[in-house]
Amino acid sequence: KQEVTQIPAALSVPEGENLVLNCSFTDSAIYNLQWFRQDPGKGLTSLLLIQSSQREQTSGRLNASLDKSSGRSTLYIAASQPGDSATYLCAVRTTSGTYKYIFGTGTRLKVLA
Amino acid sequence: EAGVAQSPRYKIIEKRQSVAFWCNPISGHATLYWYQQILGQGPKLLIQFQNNGVVDDSQLPKDRFSAERLKGVDSTLKIQPAKLEDSAVYLCASSPRAGAGETQYFGPGTRLLVL
Numbered sequence: 001k002q003e004v005t006q007i008p009a010a011l012s013v014p015e016g017e018n019l020v021l022n023c024s025f026t027d028s029a030i031y032n033l034q035w036f037r038q039d040p041g042k043g044l045t046s047l048l049l050i051q052s053s054q055r056e057q058t059s060g061r062l063n064a065s066l067d068k069s070s071g072r073s074t075l076y077i078a079a080s081q082p083g084d085s086a087t088y089l090c091a092v093r094t095t096s097g098t099y100k101y102i103f104g105t106g107t108r109l110k111v112l113a
Numbered sequence: 114e115a116g117v118a119q120s121p122r123y124k125i126i127e128k129r130q131s132v133a134f135w136c137n138p139i140s141g142h143a144t145l146y147w148y149q150q151i152l153g154q155g156p157k158l159l160i161q162f163q164n165n166g167v168v169d170d171s172q173l174p175k176d177r178f179s180a181e182r183l184k185g186v187d188s189t190l191k192i193q194p195a196k197l198e199d200s201a202v203y204l205c206a207s208s209p210r211a212g213a214g215e216t217q218y219f220g221p222g223t224r225l226l227v228l
Binding site: 089106 | 117153154155156157158161168169204206216217218219220221222224
């Protein structure tokens with residue numbers, strides 16, 4: 001059974017700092033991995049999607065890497081800003097059946113001005 | 114393009130009462146998902162529809178939860194009767210088609226509190 005873990009559960013950093021969020025999964029048989037952002041009282045917004053054959057994806061100040069063999073992904077945020085404050089969720093898509101997402105528990109990020 | 118709409122945004126009920134949530138997906142999206150997100154946890158898929166047919170409901174507690182998607186557009190999720198542990202945010206998402214390559218677009222969610 002696929003399980004997804006995110007560390008740390010919460011993180012508070014000063015503005016301008018570079019930071020790394022971690023995601024690990026137990027079954028390497030995934031179709032893809034996606035990072036989402038969730039703001040309080042709002043739904044999820046897709047940030048980056050990495051296919052299982054890819055090693056990383058970049059969008060602006062965000063860079064996500066994937067090491068399928070070790071069951072790990074990292075989300076790197078460069079030069080953090082207060083507007084980056086949110087909960088970040090990673091989700092893996094299973095290769096069997098209906099390709100459902102299995103979500104991690106999230107990392108709650110606060111960037112201090 | 115309008116996003117996924119959900120209503121109500123908040124609901125407070127007593128245990129053993131019934132409650133229903135509504136979702137309007139993005140126009141033209143064939144696939145619709147309902148997730149349950151308990152505080153401090155990631156979303157868990159409850160049910161997935163392809164048009165108006167159920168694709169996956171393996172994690173739906175069918176003794177109390179039901180969902181339908183009439184005419185392959187809007188969907189309702191019902192809980193009857195509610196339990197304290199049903200307190201959560203219920204998220205609806207849609208995608209143009211089924212399949213692992215499709216991005217899901219999420220609505221704002223309905224926050225349910227069962228007292």
